[in-house]
Amino acid sequence: MKSNGHPGDEKLIDYVDGTITKDDRKAIVEHLESCERCSAYVQSLQQIFRLLSHDSVPQVEESFFTYLPQRILKRSQASASRRSWRFAFAPVVAVASVVVLLLVVFRFPAQPEFDTIDLMMSEMSMVDLIDVVSDEDGYDVLLYEAGQALEPADEYLMDETPYDLIEALSPAEGEQLVIEIEKEMKSQTSGAS
Amino acid sequence: MEERNLMNELGRRLAKGDEDAFTQIVERFSRQVFAVCFRILRDTEEAKDMVQEVFTRVYVKRKSFKGHSSVYTWIYRIAVNLCLSQIKRTRVQTVPLDDVAYRLASRTSLPDTKSQMLKDVIAKLIEALPPKQRAVFILRFYERLSFKEIAEVTGTSIGAAKANYHFAVEHLRRLAQGGEDFEV
Numbered sequence: 001m002k003s004n005g006h007p008g009d010e011k012l013i014d015y016v017d018g019t020i021t022k023d024d025r026k027a028i029v030e031h032l033e034s035c036e037r038c039s040a041y042v043q044s045l046q047q048i049f050r051l052l053s054h055d056s057v058p059q060v061e062e063s064f065f066t067y068l069p070q071r072i073l074k075r076s077q078a079s080a081s082r083r084s085w086r087f088a089f090a091p092v093v094a095v096a097s098v099v100v101l102l103l104v105v106f107r108f109p110a111q112p113e114f115d116t117i118d119l120m121m122s123e124m125s126m127v128d129l130i131d132v133v134s135d136e137d138g139y140d141v142l143l144y145e146a147g148q149a150l151e152p153a154d155e156y157l158m159d160e161t162p163y164d165l166i167e168a169l170s171p172a173e174g175e176q177l178v179i180e181i182e183k184e185m186k187s188q189t190s191g192a193s
Numbered sequence: 194m195e196e197r198n199l200m201n202e203l204g205r206r207l208a209k210g211d212e213d214a215f216t217q218i219v220e221r222f223s224r225q226v227f228a229v230c231f232r233i234l235r236d237t238e239e240a241k242d243m244v245q246e247v248f249t250r251v252y253v254k255r256k257s258f259k260g261h262s263s264v265y266t267w268i269y270r271i272a273v274n275l276c277l278s279q280i281k282r283t284r285v286q287t288v289p290l291d292d293v294a295y296r297l298a299s300r301t302s303l304p305d306t307k308s309q310m311l312k313d314v315i316a317k318l319i320e321a322l323p324p325k326q327r328a329v330f331i332l333r334f335y336e337r338l339s340f341k342e343i344a345e346v347t348g349t350s351i352g353a354a355k356a357n358y359h360f361a362v363e364h365l366r367r368l369a370q371g372g373e374d375f376e377v
Contacts, residue, residue, distance in 0.1 A: 009359070009363060010355075010359045013358075013359050013362045013363070017333075017362075044366050044369075044370065045362065045366055047369070048318075048362075048365050048366050048369050049334075051311075051314070051315065051318075051369070052315060052318070052319075052334065052365070054311060054315065055232065055312075055315045055319070055335070056312070057227070057228045057231050057232070058231065058237045060227065060237065060241060064241060065220070065223050065224060065227075068219050068223050068244070068245065068248065069215065069216040069219040069220065069248075071245065072219065072245065072248050072249050072252055073212065073215070073216075073252070075249065076249055076252045076253060
């Protein structure tokens with residue numbers, strides 16, 4: 001009992017909860033017979049306990065619980081195996097990546113852009129240039145540069161500037177022109193030698 | 194008591210990596226874990242996901258179970274911690290307690306136990322408790338754990354576990370009688 005003669009709310013909660021010694025229980029029962037305040041408090045506790053005791057847990061399909069262990073084992077083992085795979089192959093993947101990187105850097109140096117075509121023209125033969133330039137945009141640039149280079153020797157280009165002529169060509173015609181230019185260059189080279 | 198001794202024996206085997214022990218623990222204990230998760234979260238699907246998560250953790254961490262506490266308090270601890278994190282992460286809500294109090298006060302006897310209204314009232318009362326008090330109340334009131342076990346589950350002292358329970362009960366009593374809004 002507290003100094004004011006009441007047992008205290010915690011003690012009354014323990015009394016309703018059933019976690020109290022025999023002696024305390026006896027003292028509280030006696031007190032409740034004569035104390036309206038504590039008696040009303042205990043009644044309100046009993047009411048809320050009674051209400052909450054009706055709380056039900058929803059039914060879940062039995063298969064959820066039956067297959068739960070298998071599902072968890074399967075999931076955990078799959079994730080463990082993924083982890084171990086990663087651990088096992090991590091060094092191999094790292095070494096392979098370094099090798100590929102080295103190959104790319106040393107075996108295939110970066111190709112120059114086509115805006116450096118003038119520089120290329122000065123250093124490469126037309127045949128080399130055709131090998132390097134394989135896409136359609138490249139052909140356009142190449143044809144222009146080739147026309148410029150051959151202008152003085154080419155009768156085809158007498159009436160129009162090479163740029164106008166090449167603009168008017170389809171890709172197939174352009175390709176044909178490159179072949180023609182190539183032939184012309186070869187014949188010039190063999191004639192000179 | 195026999196059931197608990199068996200669970201502890203299964204716990205010892207589990208700590209050695211015995212998968213058969215794990216399967217038996219899940220079979221024996223998953224419904225109880227579901228009940229706790231449901232009562233804390235108040236959502237069936239979330240509770241089902243949580244049960245799966247709890248036992249996945251149990252499996253993954255099985256070798257770290259030292260047996261200082263019983264295996265079921267260890268599992269309850271994982272479940273309660275995960276549920277409280279889930280509440281923290283996903284919910285900040287205000288429960289209109291006027292509504293709860295009005296519904297209770299407007300009846301002279303307890304409502305039909307099967308009615309949806311009763312479920313709603315109970316759900317609102319429990320949801321109105323702060324998460325830790327909610328967990329302690331559920332472990333004591335529904336799971337009938339001792340305060341020593343609740344202290345192990347919640348990682349507090351026995352005194353703190355008792356105090357939380359007393360606060361929760363007083364909180365529920367007041368909520369059922371009159372209303373103010375509480376943030377959960």
